[in-house]
Amino acid sequence: MEHVKKLMRTETAIPGLVLLDLPVPGDNRGWFKENWQREKLLSLGLPDLDPVQNNISFNDAVGTTRGIHAEPWDKYVSVATGRIFGAWVDLRDGPTFGAVFTAELDPSRAILVPRGVGNSYQTLEPGTAYTYLVNDHWSQNAEYTFLNLADETVAIEWPIPLESVEISVKDQAHPRLAEVEPMKPRKMLVLGGNGQLGRALRRTFPDAEFTTRAEFDVTDPAAWTSKHWKDYGVIINAAAYTSVDAAESPEGRREAWAVNVTAVGAMARVAAANRITLVHVSSDYVFDGSVEVHSEDELLSPLGVYGQTKAAGDALVRTVPSHYIIRTSWVIGDGNNFVRTMASLAERGIDPSVVDDQVGRLTFAEEIARGIAHLLSAAASGTYNLSNAGSPMSWAEVAQVVFEVTGHEPGRGTPVSTSEYFAGRRGIAPRPLHSTLDLARLVETGFEPVDQVTALREYLTT
Structure with missing residues (x-):
């Protein structure tokens, strides 16, 4: 990569949702990055995530689309290889319910997603490895909140039209915003x-x-x-x-x-x-x-x-x-x-x-x-x-x-x-x-x- 970014945070319209630019130095052999560096991220004012689980979703094809899932824990999302279009919707009870933020993520970008903010993405390159740290262990008893990817109210402008991509049956069945029960605070x-x-x-x-x-x-x-x-x-x-x-x-x-x-x-x-x-x-x-x-x-x-x-x-x-x-x-x-x-x-x-x-x-x-x-x-x-x-x-x-x-x-x-x-x-x-x-x-x-x-x-x- 020719230009090495500085570590920088960008606030979004969704409280607690923070976009991060990450330095990714490299040469003809490849590149290296500190994907999660606790001391440096705390110095930027981020909360201490204290992760307990690291998950990776590998996607073969362009256009793989997943979400919108709001989970009862915080997560730190990044990309190891490839590129995604990410969309985040505030599904917490409060004045910003329904607020939307979108951005492209590649290896030089990450995002901190707070509890109750719906997370979704669409792959833009083949062989995309989507990774995320979470601060609670997955449990089948966990209470999620979902939103339909095609909801007309939040009106996410997907780069690849949803009718042209494969979406799971579960994701297709998620409710529209008017029917969503907001996630309550802890x-x-x-x-x-x-x-x-x-x-x-x-x-x-x-x-x-x-x-x-x-x-x-x-x-x-x-x-x-x-x-x-x-x-x-x-x-x-x-x-x-x-x-x-x-x-x-x-x-x-x-x-x-x-x-x-x-x-x-x-x-x-x-x-x-x-x-x-x-x-x-x-x-x-x-x-x-x-x-x-x-x-x-x-x-x-x-x-x-x-x-x-x-x-x-x-x-x-x-x-x-x-x-x-x-x-x-x-x-x-x-x-x-x-x-x-x-x-x-x-x-x-x-x-x-x-x-x-x-x-x-x-x-x-x-x-x-x-x-x-x-x-x-x-x-x-x-x-x-x-x-x-x-x-x-x-x-x-x-x-x-x-x-x-x-x-x-x-x-x-x-x-x-x-x-x-x-x-x-x-x-x-x-x-x-x-x-x-x-x-x-x-x-x-x-x-x-x-x-x-x-x-x-x-x-x-x-």
């Missing part, structure tokens, strides 16, 4: 689907797959081999051992480490191996509360077993290339919690003793779910503090707002220190006195946290 799995956060996530992500401990025991190694993980794009870990005081007991310590660390290590391995985005919900208890406001970059300093297990889980999640650590404080949602307890005491005429030296902000489960949805759409992975906004309050001040909103005298109750409240009790975990989270990084992504008092009033009146 699934979202939510672990801990029946907890306070899990129930809020059900309302935010109604199409996700939710599991409970009974259905998917995160501490059972067999659970992590029970799913075809290539079908999943996001795991949200809302499963956690949260019994702060019980974690200080021998039995509780074992269970806390099993759920909050060992299981998180298993999900991190699964996520990293299958290019899954892992969203992990953490806690202010990873800090000792010695500073008034905690940033995401503060060194971890947990006081008790629960905090130690959450900190260890955070470290494991950071090994996943695409991850979110969502650090929360004072979570309130469906079910039993501090706010419901205070409302019940007020209604029954009981004046409680409430701690006044622990200061922070409430985080309503609906706010966490809303924040997770925002961050996933913003594609801004990393560690984020996420709580409701507003001036920090003590638990005693929160109780006063609860009493007032529920129509009772807000001054009822006795403010006490943490040490006074737990005096004489055994097996009590240490609490951070300062739990306020710095929300600046979250706000920079465009998220506007709701004021905690506003959210608290709505929670109590709806």
